[in-house]
Amino acid sequence: MAVTNMRGLRDTRQIKAWLRAGESIEIRERNVVIGRILPEEKKADKKDWPDFEARAKKLFGDRILPGADLVIEERGRY
16 A cells, blocks of 8 residues: 655656555555545446347348438438
8 A cells, every 4th residue: 555645646657556456555644544536447348239230130121211311311401
């Protein structure tokens, strides 16, 4: 555990290095602990995205929706 005082908090490069290394930082004032800064815990693996293409094919089959053509035409105006 890294230890620093209030003045040492100005050294953000060192603080960030400790946090990236996974160390918690103890903040002291006159050798009395007044706080702690903890590194962010690593998040679990992200879930896979659903297969939107398969869903659309299941709902609409091989039909082509006419709205896409309208959007393409409107984009050409600008």
